[in-house]
Amino acid sequence: MSKLSYKKLFKKMIDIDMKNAELMEQAKVSKSTFYKMKNGENVTTDVLVRICDVLDCDISEIVECVEVTKKQERIY
Template sequence: MSRISYKKLFKKMIDLDMSNNELMEKASVSRSTFYKMKNGENITTDIIVRVCDSLNCDISEIMELVND
């Protein structure tokens, strides 16, 4: 079974020296949605697009499909 991993997002945030709060504010993401990403839970594509826009990156730079 495959699942979505957001590890790339958190690595990118470290590389950019960006805090969780900065990303939430810049991408207009709620705390509960941010923690869904932290826990590998499903989020809407709208949120993924907002995160990508705020980081000026492609989807493949913040998420990937991994096998369990």
């Protein structure tokens, strides 16, 4: 089973010293949607595109598809 990971996004935000609130405001992302990403849940591609526009990057720089093992699957 595969799952989306937003670790690249959060690393990028650290690298450019951007706060969560800044990104949410600039990309017009709600708190609930942002926390979905924090918890590795799915969000719409529209949200990801808005984030890419704000960060001036490609979607592959903020999200990746990762393989989830059976043990990890129980956690999600």
